[in-house]
Amino acid sequence: MQKVSLRKVKTPVSFLQENSEEVLHFSLQGLLPSGHTLALNTTLGTLSHLVCKDDRPHMLMEQQFTTSEICVLLPLLDAYPYYCPYEVLLASFNSGRVNDTAVARSRKRLQEAQEAGVWDQEMRPVRNVLSRARLKTRSFGIEISSILETGYILMQLPRHKHPEV
Template identity: 90%
Template sequence: MQKVSLRKVKTPVSYLQENSEDVLHFSLQGLLPSGHTLALNIPLGTLSHLACKDDRPLMLMEQQFTTSEICVLMPLLDAYPYYCPYEVLVASFNSGHASEAAIARSRKRLQEAQEAGIWDQEMRPVRNVLSRTRLKTRSFGIEISSILETGYILMQTPRYKHPEL
């Protein structure tokens, strides 16, 4: 008989100390149909697509994310409908929460990397995690798009049809 493990994804302590909520909700107007929301369960590392039908909540879809993936997904969700700058993604990726001090450090580090010609090397770990995160968000009809020399933005996946209730 095989044991089933219900392990929790380890969440960066700094983020949990900053945020008292375990589940964050995002309506993402323009990306999701009216009345739909995404619920990010931080301790479990799950993102759920929720809607209501006949006054009852319905879970339409769910994906599991690693801690690193959550660290890049959170600032993108927070920034929507605007773009998320590179330095915010790097700060969140490195520390689990993009505080002003962490963002300033990341901005300086990226500027130095640009001047030294090693910007791609500096961004590679973040881009690798974004690539895995992008594959998972596509199932929700959400694309993570790059904006050249600026950052990333959430957009609707072309020709995606949201589940009907």
């Protein structure tokens, strides 16, 4: 007979940030039209594009993200309109949390990888997850763009028309 574990499964919210809000809202001025919001449900792993029309919220679209994808998407959303440094993405990817200690550890790790000539191998798992997340954010008209030797930034896809209700 197989033993069944009753241990609670770690959800993205417990993995990412304890004591975090369940749904985080981002207006992303300049990327989204005025009055539009992205809502990231960290428990379900969904990103929803919302707009208020006639005093009622309407969901224009929604995408499901894995825990790993949320770990790289959340720091990008938090950093907007600025770029998110490599070490912040690596810290969030590895531990699900972005704090000074985790970022310093990731910065040191990337410096050592650079000196050893293995920086690409160190960042490959993060880049792979970013690539999957990028495919999903494009449906919102948002591109995850690389900034050479710096990090990543959220930008508007060229000629993207935002859905209207």
